[in-house]
Amino acid sequence: MSDRSHRAPAAARRRRLPLRYLLPSLLLVAVIAMLMLRGYVHSEILADHRIRPEAATDKVPEKILDGGPVIDTRGGRETSRSIGEHQLVLTFDDGPDPEWTPKVLDVLKKHDAHAVFFVTGTMASRHPDLVRRMVDEGHEVGLHTFNHPDLSYQSKKRIDWELSQNQLALEGAAGVRTSLFRPPYSSFADAMDDASWPVTKYIGSRGYITVVNNTDSEDWKRPGVDEIIRRATPKGGKGAIVLMHDSGGNRSQTVAALDRFLPELQGSGYKFANLTEALGMPGAHTPVSGLELWKGKAWVYAVEASDNITGVLVVGLAVIGVLVMSRFGLMLVLSGVHARRVRRKGFAWGRPITEPVSVLVPAFNEAKCIENTVRSLMLSEHPIEVVVIDDGSTDGTARIVENMRLPGVRVVRQHNAGKPAALNRGLANARFDLVVMMDGDTVFEPATVRELVQPFGDPSVGAVAGNAKVGNRDSLIGAWQHIEYVMGFNLDRRMYDILRCMPTIPGAVGAFRRSALERVGGMSDDTLAEDTDVTMALHRDGWRVVYAEKARAWTEAPETVQQLWSQRYRWSYGTMQAIWKHRRALVDKGPSGRFGRVGLPLVSLFMVLAPLLAPLIDIFLIYGLVFGPTEKTVGAWFGVLALQAVCAAYAFRLDKERMTHLISLPLQQLLYRQLMYVVLLQSWITALTGGRLRWQKLRRTGVVGVGLGGRVPHQRSTSVSGDERRPVA
Structure with a gap:
């Protein structure tokens, strides 16, 4: 018998030997991958909670500081717009939340009002059904980054990642892209400074309209229903973009205030419309199809699987x-x-x-x-x-x-x-x-x-x-x-x-x-x-x-x-x-x-x-x-x-x-x-x-x-x- 014939069985055994470990190893790797994905989506590793203190404003154009809460820097523009009289654009940040977002949506539907939800990628990935409901019920959805970091601390590569991952979650959840963006920790237009302005210009170069606010309900402080309504109500019939939250903590006061706030202001002649409707602009949503849609759906399914598998593993x-x-x-x-x-x-x-x-x-x-x-x-x-x-x-x-x-x-x-x-x-x-x-x-x-x-x-x-x-x-x-x-x-x-x-x-x-x-x-x-x-x-x-x-x-x-x-x-x-x-x-x-x-x-x-x-x-x-x-x-x-x-x-x-x-x-x-x-x-x-x-x-x-x-x-x-x-x- 030749040396080759002696070597062949041994080689075959060496090739077959790892197979006994293959399936268990693949299962172990899959479990670890699902846990890593869950940690990734739940912002437990990539979250950056630093907030930059106020900086100088000498590099920010005066027309931006004195302008409205809608800032458009697309195509090199440096313009801003405000909301017309007797129009209110309600905006909700940090969701969707499985407990409070449905209640907010129920109140909006009850009073035939629309709003803009600035969702984070982590929450949208975990609760895609709520994002779908927002779109199906006629609301607009905007990006609020994936992990909610202060973008003035981040590199352009990280900003691109925050935007793309946020869009991926939105595409998978509702089958649309959006042109609206709100920076985390943002405030009024006059709070723009030399640290945040370059970020706003870069965001515009990526095709997004930056939306801040000019009326803050401060509902995150939970000051009471009456105080939330008082702070959210503009003076003298002026239009406004109102900041509220549907996530990030107990939002029972927000829901209760909203149920009173909407009919009271509607009775005063206010209309609660989407942002693009209030500004007379083209809609913010663009349907996606083909590969982009399937990439988004695959992402959402993977996140759902990671949560389910993690739940089983916890049991x-x-x-x-x-x-x-x-x-x-x-x-x-x-x-x-x-x-x-x-x-x-x-x-x-x-x-x-x-x-x-x-x-x-x-x-x-x-x-x-x-x-x-x-x-x-x-x-x-x-x-x-x-x-x-x-x-x-x-x-x-x-x-x-x-x-x-x-x-x-x-x-x-x-x-x-x-x-x-x-x-x-x-x-x-x-x-x-x-x-x-x-x-x-x-x-x-x-x-x-x-x-x-x-x-x-x-x-x-x-x-x-x-x-x-x-x-x-x-x-x-x-x-x-x-x-x-x-x-x-x-x-x-x-x-x-x-x-x-x-x-x-x-x-x-x-x-x-x-x-x-x-x-x-x-x-x-x-x-x-x-x-x-x-x-x-x-x-x-x-x-x-x-x-x-x-x-x-x-x-x-x-x-x-x-x-x-x-x-x-x-x-x-x-x-x-x-x-x-x-x-x-x-x-x-x-x-x-x-x-x-x-x-x-x-x-x-x-x-x-x-x-x-x-x-x-x-x-x-x-x-x-x-x-x-x-x-x-x-x-x-x-x-x-x-x-x-x-x-x-x-x-x-x-x-x-x-x-x-x-x-x-x-x-x-x-x-x-x-x-x-x-x-x-x-x-x-x-x-x-x-x-x-x-x-x-x-x-x-x-x-x-x-x-x-x-x-x-x-x-x-x-x-x-x-x-x-x-x-x-």
């Missing part, structure tokens, strides 16, 4: 907050109850268990680890037989065990059929009624088997979960998993033990009553999490499943992100399969129903939903750091971290572990959640698309040694092939 954040607090509260309380129970003086499960135990060790290509595993078992303080089931290894795993020639150790060979089949083969070859199961990369302490089987003194106990620990915890990934094992798994197991709904007997260290396994049909290959599957089956059959904290086992955790991903992918997908397989427990009666209505919801919430939503904590941390409120966001995030640290410290104390590894907890929370998000999301995708995973084998290094003292005798072992049983020599 998700609330859910994860409740789940996190509930889980931590339950763990702290119930793990304390568990610790006091097992340490209570005179506590015993029943009669001491002294009879021999069968230890099953399924192994597939464990050449680097299997010797340490078997030698650790030879130091056991409890009488055992060891059955190593070689599941079609190609690295000489079985031969290594056979060459060790240890007493009480048998090797059973089979063609590669997966871990459940290997365990069932071992169960068929086991001699004793109590069966301990462990992984081929795990090391037991001398007391592990003895501690693991003592709960069987209670005849209602069908299975026992041991205390799995990370042996290779010196690397950063290993330290993170060490925290997870001590806090996330073992503290959980104490809680589930008290609630009598332990979801999983860990494959690394667990014990079973043979009769209990036989009643549920042994280890099933229906799911990829055979340990979770069989544990749920035992609960449904009425057996009690408990946790033996002193039955410690040291396992080799994945040392790369790829290996960790593969392992957790199988775990999470297998857990989802097991939940689905046992879903009928929700409506069952008896022990099955009890587990279904207590255990399944807890497992679904804490092991499937919570990790899937957990990245929201960090996503909103980033959002808060960028858009604010920064202090509250950082405080909330550190509050959650502090609560996790308390739980972790308590778990480490219960397990008598050193606290130094908790130094990496903040980094673990930032990065680990994202990995679990990818894993769980990919598991959901696999489940929904009907995919199926194989039993994925992790690459082992054999770094977890016996290290428990004592010397292991080297004696002959006996090999068993197929179903044949041979006596131990």
Whole structure:
């Protein structure tokens, strides 16, 4: 075979590898993009609240300072116009507001009056339906910038951006462009100064008429309805452009004043018209079509989507907050109850268990680890037989065990059929009624088997979960998993033990009553999490499943992100399969129903939903750091971290572990959640698309040694092939 043919499959694998991350990554990027858009539209990052103080006016033409409130600098002109007698142009700034703008529109419609609404791009983008209503009901709409900054502080590029984005929102909302513009923080024409005049001239060069006012209701001060009416009423029948607001705060006084102001002045002969109508000018609106219209609509739809998605994410954040607090509260309380129970003086499960135990060790290509595993078992303080089931290894795993020639150790060979089949083969070859199961990369302490089987003194106990620990915890990934094992798994197991709904007997260290396994049909290959599957089956059959904290086992955790991903992918997908397989427990009666209505919801919430939503904590941390409120966001995030640290410290104390590894907890929370998000999301995708995973084998290094003292005798072992049983020599 040519080198090219060897290289092609490897290259194809390299090309395919990123695809497993593609959809979760795209979803994460899309969520972040929607949050960024929301922050952008809600003016939480681009807003500039500086207001320039008054400046000199020597560069402003006198005719502008002494002229009317409508300033036209288009095409190099420097003219201004005023409103004729007995004509009022009502103008409303800063909207549209979802609460007050509809009320203002209702009053205007009630009294058959028109007005000009100077809308900001942020508000128009968020409430396009109100802008459409303004146009449909005959009002004029003008620009008030996108983010409401004082334009005298801004560059021409920023001014262009403010105008174009404001127009884009207007086009998307109502399908029109406008030629009217009002600068934020503007006042009367005689307030024009050397800082604002150049901006007004530049605005005119972009095709806009600048509209200020000559009558200010000062409704933003909320001085009372009577005072608003008094200030808005011109003297001696003069015409005016009246400044009011339909957004920016409580506008109830504005609405109430408007409902009196309109009929009173209409009765005095005043007409409330649009600006261009009052001036006898062409209309301010120009319909848009084609690409410009679709760009505007796309913008409005994107903003609407960002608000809706953010709303959903906020609900998700609330859910994860409740789940996190509930889980931590339950763990702290119930793990304390568990610790006091097992340490209570005179506590015993029943009669001491002294009879021999069968230890099953399924192994597939464990050449680097299997010797340490078997030698650790030879130091056991409890009488055992060891059955190593070689599941079609190609690295000489079985031969290594056979060459060790240890007493009480048998090797059973089979063609590669997966871990459940290997365990069932071992169960068929086991001699004793109590069966301990462990992984081929795990090391037991001398007391592990003895501690693991003592709960069987209670005849209602069908299975026992041991205390799995990370042996290779010196690397950063290993330290993170060490925290997870001590806090996330073992503290959980104490809680589930008290609630009598332990979801999983860990494959690394667990014990079973043979009769209990036989009643549920042994280890099933229906799911990829055979340990979770069989544990749920035992609960449904009425057996009690408990946790033996002193039955410690040291396992080799994945040392790369790829290996960790593969392992957790199988775990999470297998857990989802097991939940689905046992879903009928929700409506069952008896022990099955009890587990279904207590255990399944807890497992679904804490092991499937919570990790899937957990990245929201960090996503909103980033959002808060960028858009604010920064202090509250950082405080909330550190509050959650502090609560996790308390739980972790308590778990480490219960397990008598050193606290130094908790130094990496903040980094673990930032990065680990994202990995679990990818894993769980990919598991959901696999489940929904009907995919199926194989039993994925992790690459082992054999770094977890016996290290428990004592010397292991080297004696002959006996090999068993197929179903044949041979006596131990």
